[in-house]
Amino acid sequence: MKSWTPPQSVNLADLGFMDARSKLIDLAAFLDRVQRAGQEGDFRVQALKRAIGLLSQEAPGRAREVLLSFSDPSSEPVAKAAMQGAIGACPP
């Protein structure tokens, strides 16, 4: 509906702050955990750290930028599907 204006009266911090806070602490603890285990060199952890850097951008669009940073940047189809699942970050 082109003419529709999304609601603006709700306090979104009231609704979402505790959930976001909890997820951030979980993320911090995850980084601590892999570091203590000497596993921070894993390409997925490295990809996560690069993505965290994108959160400090000023413009809205952080979710999009984070998703882009985890994405395969190539454009040609691969010769054969080597596996059926996906990993979440691009292997080096």
Added chain:
Amino acid sequence: MNYIEPHGHMVSRTTDDYERMALAGCQAICEPAFWAGFDRASAQGFYDYFRQITEYEPKRAARYGIAHYCWLCINPKEAEDVQLAEEVIGLIPEFLNRPGVLGIGEIGLNKNSRNELRIFERHLQVAQDHDQLVLVHTPHLEDKLKGTRLIVDALKNFSGLRPERVIIDHVEEHTIDHVLDQGFWAGITLYPESKCTPHRAIDMLEQRRAERIWMNSACDWGISDPLAVPRTMQEMRRRGWSPEMVRHVVWDNPAAFMAQSGKFALA
């Protein structure tokens, strides 16, 4: 409030799920053909699967007052075996005239391979030849962006498939604009970890003014939630959405898209 579940794999769910969905207000479920969690050994396995989703599931759903519709194809995860895929595609036309069949889906890409793309295009040809609606699955996680671009490019080569008759599902923040800006419909999937949460779905709906978008749970054999749509409706209300706008997303939009099949009708 009543709602439509436009993407659920009910063959993998229990009858309890049908009951819970009915209690939550679900009036119709649409079941795209998909991967069963393992690769089927022969086309005969798909023949029985097509019978299951065109004959048996509608009866199971009807016991709870839910209308059941489906989509037919061989999904991209099993498309690497081109010979099998061709055999399965050959079975599809004899099922297309069955009453609950809405079109071809969920076709698309999984790992963005050449064979997947070839089989995707074969399905598009069937859809074009038989004037069918198309439901497209986009790849997961790191493969989604590239796959979505390849899919949109391939669709543009089929001039008989008008974009308003194609829905590209499982969009996220980095793919939704590309899909909608080309005139296609977009599906947002509420699925743990690998896809979208209720709040992100609502953000995207607000950004795009809820135009040409539906929302689904894609509940299947994995950890997933058949009640993801009504749970998100609850979050919409908490975020100040009016009942009319909630209904626009969970009823008017999916009904408008699927009505183009000429077979989808709800009171």
